[in-house]
Amino acid sequence: SQQGEEDPQALSIQEGENATMNCSYKTSINNLQWYRQNSGRGLVHLILIRSNEREKHSGRLRVTLDTSKKSSSLLITASRAADTASYFCATDADDFGNEKLTFGTGTRLTIIP
Amino acid sequence: SQTIHQWPATLVQPVGSPLSLECTVEGTSNPNLYWYRQAAGRGLQLLFYSVGIGQISSEVPQNLSASRPQDRQFILSSKKLLLSDSGFYLCAWSLGSPSTGELFFGEGSRLTVL
Numbered sequence: 031s032q033q034g035e036e037d038p039q040a041l042s043i044q045e046g047e048n049a050t051m052n053c054s055y056k057t058s059i060n061n062l063q064w065y066r067q068n069s070g071r072g073l074v075h076l077i078l079i080r081s082n083e084r085e086k087h088s089g090r091l092r093v094t095l096d097t098s099k100k101s102s103s104l105l106i107t108a109s110r111a112a113d114t115a116s117y118f119c120a121t122d123a124d125d126f127g128n129e130k131l132t133f134g135t136g137t138r139l140t141i142i143p
Numbered sequence: 144s145q146t147i148h149q150w151p152a153t154l155v156q157p158v159g160s161p162l163s164l165e166c167t168v169e170g171t172s173n174p175n176l177y178w179y180r181q182a183a184g185r186g187l188q189l190l191f192y193s194v195g196i197g198q199i200s201s202e203v204p205q206n207l208s209a210s211r212p213q214d215r216q217f218i219l220s221s222k223k224l225l226l227s228d229s230g231f232y233l234c235a236w237s238l239g240s241p242s243t244g245e246l247f248f249g250e251g252s253r254l255t256v257l
Contacts, residue, residue: 060242072149072233072248073187118186122241130177130202131241135186 035134036119042140049106051137053119054099060122062095062102063131067116076104076117109141145170149234149249156256162207162221164252166234169215174236176217177246178209181231193217229256 037052055062061080065073079086079095079102086093092105106113116136123132146169156162168174175194179187189202191209199209206225210218217234231253235246 063241063245065246070231070251070253072250073235073246074248075245078245120241120246130189130192130200131237131246132189133179133187138184 036117036137038137039135040138040140042142043109044142045109045111047109049109049113049139049141051104051117051139053102053104053134055102055119055121055134056100057121057123059097062093063120064091064093064102064104065118065120065133067118067136069115073118106139111141111143113139114141115139145236145247147234147236147247147249149252151252152250154252154254156224156254158226158256159223162219162224162228162254164219164232164234164254166217166219166249167215168236171215171236171238173214174238175240176211177235177237178217178219179233179235181233181251183230187233191219224256226256229254 035054043049059081061078063078064076066076067073077088077091077093079093081097090107095102102119116138118133118136120131120133149166177192178190180190181187191199191201193199193211196211196214207221231251233251234249237244237246
């Protein structure tokens with residue numbers, strides 16, 4: 031079953047603008063991760079935020095986590111054409127011995143040059 | 144450095160034929176291994192994961208099976224493919240539980256069942 035749901039499903043913006051994607055999940059987590067997938071390729075890890083963190087930055091990426099609302103957002107600043115890809119959030123579950131990561135449905139981001 | 148290889152990259156198979164997709168990881172020991180399937184334009188569905196040789200956990204009932212004959216080898220199989228088995232199959236590994244770190248993905252195997 032899907033743990034995370036991304037919103038919006040698709041997003042098109044002009045190059046240079048900021049892109050914001052949201053993720054909601056259902057159960058308690060240890061961490062939430064964001065991944066990127068170029069068309070027809072494997073996923074690449076972008077950033078991991080732990081349940082006791084509220085915000086994390088990596089280059090042009092900013093991730094927030096609100097465990098009370100069970101939601102996260104990914105902000106890409108000053109977007110570039112190369113940022114065109116699908117973005118997925120993924121969560122583990124706060125279960126003892128949990129060994130799996132559950133992915134959301136993804137946001138397809140298109141940057142218009 | 145660690146690398147993950149997945150093959151074949153593309154496969155077209157008739158309904159009822161067998162399937163074997165292979166994944167190997169280099170540069171690490173005792174990784175957790177995962178098989179995900181992605182339908183066109185959709186999210187990833189976890190099919191199987193393994194925390195050690197011969198240890199396979201299945202997430203969804205289906206006509207697929209997985210095996211881990213060696214520490215860094217993960218194989219996805221089917222005896223008889225169905226049309227619904229078409230999709231993009233992704234192998235991934237992690238060092239330890241996803242509670243502590245990221246997954247590293249292969250480049251995927253696109254399966255079309257006709």
